[in-house]
Amino acid sequence: MDFGVIIEHLPRLLKGALTTLELVLISGIVGSLLALPIGLARHSHRGWLKALPYAYIFFFRGTPLLVQIFLVYYGVSQFEAVRESALWPYLREPYWCALLAFSLNTAAYSAEILRGALANIPRGEVEAARVLGMGKRLKYRRILLPRAFGMMIPSFGNEIILMLKGSALASTITLLDLTGMARTIIARTYTPIEIFVAAGAIYLLMSMAVIALFRWLEGRHNAHLAIARPHTARSAAQPSA
C-alpha cells in the first residue's frame, strides 16, 4: 500500500464525493416528492387508481438500476422527437440523466415504503380521526401522513443508503462521482488497491453519517413514542423487490 498516492489524490476524491452527495440529495428530494402521490395512489382502494402505480413500482423494483440508467441515457436518444425537443440539452447530459434515473428509481422504492407505513397505521387511530369528523383530506394531512412519516423513517434511511451505494453507477455513464473519479485516477496512476480502498472508506463514512442522521431524525420525530418501547432489531435485509 502506497499512502502517498491516496494523500496526493484525496482532494479529487473528495470532489467526487461531493458530486455523489449532490446526486443523492437531489434525487432523494425529487424522489420523495414523486413518491408521495404514487404511494397515496397505491394505498387507494380503487382498483383502477392502484394499477398504474403498481406497474410503475414493479418495473423499477424488478429491473437493475444499471438498465434504468442506460435506458434514460442511451435509450431515450434513439427517438427523433426527443432529440428535437426542448429537453434535449438536458437529456444529453449524463448528470441530468443520472438524476432522472435515480429519482424515478428511488420514487418507486419510497412509494412502496410509504404504502407499507400507511397500511400499518393502527386502525383505531384512523377511526378516531373519522369520529372527530375529519374529512378525507384533513385526515390524511393531520393524522395519517405525519404518522406514516414517523413510521417510515428507518426504512427511508435504508433506502437513502441504498441510493448512496447505487449512485456509484453514475460512473458508468462517464459522470465523475466518487467511483468515477477513482476510476479516472486509477487509469492514470494504476494503483487500483489504494484508490479503491480510499474511495470505499469515504463511502463507508458517508453511509455512517446517513445512519446517524436518520437515528437523530427518528428520535426527534417519534419522541412522543419513546416511553419504554421494546427495542426492535433493525431489519438487516434490503427492501424486498
Add this chain to the structure above:
Amino acid sequence: MIDLQGFGPQLWAGTLITLQLACASLALGIVLGLGGAAAKLSGIGPLRWLANGYTTLVRGVPELLTVLIIYFGATAALMALAGLFGYDAYIELSPFAAGVTALGLTFGAYATEVFRGALRAIPHGQREAGMVLGMGRRRIFLCITLPQVWRLALPGLGNLFLVLLKDTALVSVIGLEDLMRKATVAVGYTKEPFLFYLCAAFIYLTLTIVAMVGIHLLEQRANRGLARS
C-alpha cells in the same frame, strides 16, 4: 412484433450467464452468511470482531465498487503474492470469478444478519430437549436447528436473492458477457438502445417474477408442518 435483428440468441446466452452468476454467488453467499452468523454468535471475541468488520465494510461500500475492487485489486494482490514465490507471469482473475466473489461477499454480508436473526429465533428449550435426549452438539445443530433456520431465514434470503439477481448486471462493467453486456453489444451494432435495453429490462423482470414464484413455493414447502394462523 419487435425485431431483434438476429440478436435474440445472444440475449438468451447472456441470460444463461446471468443465471449462472446469480446461482454461483448465491451458493457462496449462503456459505459465507452461515459462517458469519456462526462467528457473530460465537463466544470467541476475535471471530465476532472479524464478522462484525466484514458485514460493516461490505454493507457500507457500493456493490459496483466491491466488484471493481475484487476484479482489479485481486489481480494486483495475486500478482504480488505470486511475485513473492518468484513467479512473474501476468495473472488475471476472470470476470466471472471476480463477479462471483464480489456478489457472494455482498450477499454473504446481508445473509449473515438474516441467519443470525433466524438462529436466535429458535427457542432455547429445543436445544435443551435435544441434550436431554442425549444428542451431541453436531446432531442438535444438524437435526434440530438447521432445518428450522431454513424456514425462518427463507423470506429474508428470498429478498436478498432478488437484489442479487439485479446486482449481477454490475458485472457487465468488468466485461462479463452477461445479459446486460450482450444488450450493449447489440446496441453497438443496431443503434437501437431503447429497444435492447428495454428488452433486457423485461428479461430481468421475468427472471424476478420467476424467482418470486420459486421463493413462494419454497416458503410454502418450508412451512408445511406449521398450522396456519
